[in-house]
Amino acid sequence: MPDRFLRGLALPDWDAPQAPPAPAEPDLPTLLEEARREGHAAGLREGETRGRAAEAASREAMAEESVRMALLTLDEGREITRKAAEENARALARLVMGAVDAALPGAAARFAPDLLEPLVAALGPLVDAPLGATLQVPPALLDHARARFGAALPVEADPALPEGDARIAWRRGGLDLDLGARRAAIRDVLVSLNLLDEESSA
Numbered sequence: 001m002p003d004r005f006l007r008g009l010a011l012p013d014w015d016a017p018q019a020p021p022a023p024a025e026p027d028l029p030t031l032l033e034e035a036r037r038e039g040h041a042a043g044l045r046e047g048e049t050r051g052r053a054a055e056a057a058s059r060e061a062m063a064e065e066s067v068r069m070a071l072l073t074l075d076e077g078r079e080i081t082r083k084a085a086e087e088n089a090r091a092l093a094r095l096v097m098g099a100v101d102a103a104l105p106g107a108a109a110r111f112a113p114d115l116l117e118p119l120v121a122a123l124g125p126l127v128d129a130p131l132g133a134t135l136q137v138p139p140a141l142l143d144h145a146r147a148r149f150g151a152a153l154p155v156e157a158d159p160a161l162p163e164g165d166a167r168i169a170w171r172r173g174g175l176d177l178d179l180g181a182r183r184a185a186i187r188d189v190l191v192s193l194n195l196l197d198e199e200s201s202a
Contacts, residue, residue, distance in 0.1 A: 093195035100183055108164020108179050112137075113144050119166055119177045126152035130170040137166045 108115075116137070123129055126149075136158040137145045145155045145166075153168075161167065166177040190196035 089195050093190045093193075097187060097190065097196065100186060104179055104183060105163065108162070109140075112141050112164050112166075113148075115164060115177055116141070116145060116148070116166055119168065119175060120149055120153070122175055123168055129153060130173065133168055133170040135166065135168050136161065138163055141166070 116135075120126070120135065123133065129152075134154045134156055135145055135149055136156055138161045139157040139159055140163065142155065142157040149155060158167070162180075164177075164179045168175045187196065191198055
């Protein structure tokens with residue numbers, strides 16, 4: 001009887017570990033302090049995020065401004081280079097015309113005999129020359145012209161012709177070797193390229 005009674009009783013286990021005490025409920029000041037801390041931390045995180053975004057935007061704006069300034073500088077450099085190139089080209093054109101003017105008289109006298117060759121060749125076969133065709137040259141060139149072409153073409157001196165010029169004339173036409181016209185042609189090309197002023201090139 002006592003054993004059955006004891007088996008039906010639930011005796012405490014004095015050797016088992018005790019359960020931890022239930023956590024105490026936080027009071028209102030603690031809750032407010034925690035909320036304040038969380039809000040402060042969230043504000044710091046948001047401020048940091050905005051700061052990084054503003055810094056990135058500032059860097060991007062600075063980069064765009066740098067590119068814009070670089071492009072402006074490049075355009076200005078190109079304009080300066082273009083103007084310098086134009087001025088150099090104009091100076092070269094003036095130099096060319098000065099060289100032509102300085103060299104033309106001496107070259108005309110020196111190369112006058114050679115210049116007659118293409119003039120007469122332009123006439124074609126001398127046996128088929130127009131009736132009355134006559135080669136007219138400056139007096140200094142008369143002997144050479146007669147020795148070279150006199151057998152097939154009448155040759156006469158024309159005191160009005162400058163050194164280097166010559167002419168083949170007939171009744172209804174003629175061919176001219178005019179070095180002044182060649183000088184004018186060079187000038188016209190330079191003027192057409194805007195490398196020489198019309199007034200200063202005459």
